[in-house]
Amino acid sequence: MLSVKYLTKNFDGLVAVKELSFDIREGEILAIIGPNGAGKSTVFNLMTGTLAPTSGKVFIHEENITGLKPYQIVKKGVARTFQTTSLFDQLRVIDNMLIAYKWRTRLGFWNTLFHTPAWKSQHDQAARNALETLDFLGLADKALAFIPTLSQEEQKRLAIGIALVCKPKLLLLDEPTGGLIQEETERIALFIKKVRDQGTTVCIIEHKMQMIMGMADRIVVLNYGQKIAEGTPDEIKTNQAVIEAYLGGDVHA
Numbered sequence: 001m002l003s004v005k006y007l008t009k010n011f012d013g014l015v016a017v018k019e020l021s022f023d024i025r026e027g028e029i030l031a032i033i034g035p036n037g038a039g040k041s042t043v044f045n046l047m048t049g050t051l052a053p054t055s056g057k058v059f060i061h062e063e064n065i066t067g068l069k070p071y072q073i074v075k076k077g078v079a080r081t082f083q084t085t086s087l088f089d090q091l092r093v094i095d096n097m098l099i100a101y102k103w104r105t106r107l108g109f110w111n112t113l114f115h116t117p118a119w120k121s122q123h124d125q126a127a128r129n130a131l132e133t134l135d136f137l138g139l140a141d142k143a144l145a146f147i148p149t150l151s152q153e154e155q156k157r158l159a160i161g162i163a164l165v166c167k168p169k170l171l172l173l174d175e176p177t178g179g180l181i182q183e184e185t186e187r188i189a190l191f192i193k194k195v196r197d198q199g200t201t202v203c204i205i206e207h208k209m210q211m212i213m214g215m216a217d218r219i220v221v222l223n224y225g226q227k228i229a230e231g232t233p234d235e236i237k238t239n240q241a242v243i244e245a246y247l248g249g250d251v252h253a
């Protein structure tokens with residue numbers, strides 16, 4: 001469903017991503033792993049239009065989306081989360097969701113100013129989607145809660161929900177369990193599988209190997225911006241280049 005082809009990104013002489021190609025297949029959970037600084041977040045930024053590539057292309061269903069703005073890529077059915085959660089602490093859960101929906105389906109100045117029929121219809125749809133998504137997240141009873149009253153795990157879950165509110169076809173998750181303990185991580189992993197099972201393709205960046213090995217259908221491994229391996233969890237665990245890239249670190253852990 002999404003392909004990157006020969007993607008390269010230079011930052012002032014530093015090659016963060018180099019001639020990288022891979023596909024995300026419909027219905028799968030694809031993990032992108034690699035040591036710190038390997039280029040994982042840069043790849044997400046290139047796929048979502050946050051950064052423009054130095055060279056190379058990104059396609060969704062054969063359509064070249066290279067150079068589109070982030071909101072245009074959202075409209076193609078791609079949503080993402082960030083490493084640090086970007087929730088508005090001073091707002092309630094439901095308002096965080098409504099803002100996300102409206103930002104992603106921007107109707108433009110005149111529609112908003114004059115509360116046109118398009119605006120009204122979007123407003124109703126936003127409320128329906130937000131409540132439906134909260135239910136799916138298991139956070140329906142927290143709709144009116146303020147963000148700081150939620151546990152860390154609930155905040156992580158909500159961050160994923162905010163990305164889901166526009167019903168994307170592809171969800172990109174950047175370290176969705178950062179800072180969580182094992183038990184919480186396992187629950188989020190189960191939740192991500194549930195997201196995939198209800199029809200959303202998932203691409204995830206994560207450092208927690210045990211979680212990735214247990215949930216990913218396929219894994220792409222980056223090192224110094226280049227792909228050094230690609231395969232199923234079992235193939236990656238025993239791949240010599242991967243073991244060396246982790247410098248003796250435990251790929252099984």
Ligand SMILES: Nc1ncnc2c1ncn2[C@@H]1O[C@H](COP(=O)(O)OP(=O)(O)OP(=O)(O)O)[C@@H](O)[C@H]1O
Binds near residue numbers: 011015016038039
């Ligand atoms: N905006 C930027 N300007 C300059 N260099 C950057 C920029 N963004 C990333 N880099 C550099 O590009 C390289 C890849 O960074 P990136 O954040 O993509 O790696 P990562 O694999 O996501 O790392 P981590 O696992 O630590 O999050 C690093 O050397 C980083 O310092």
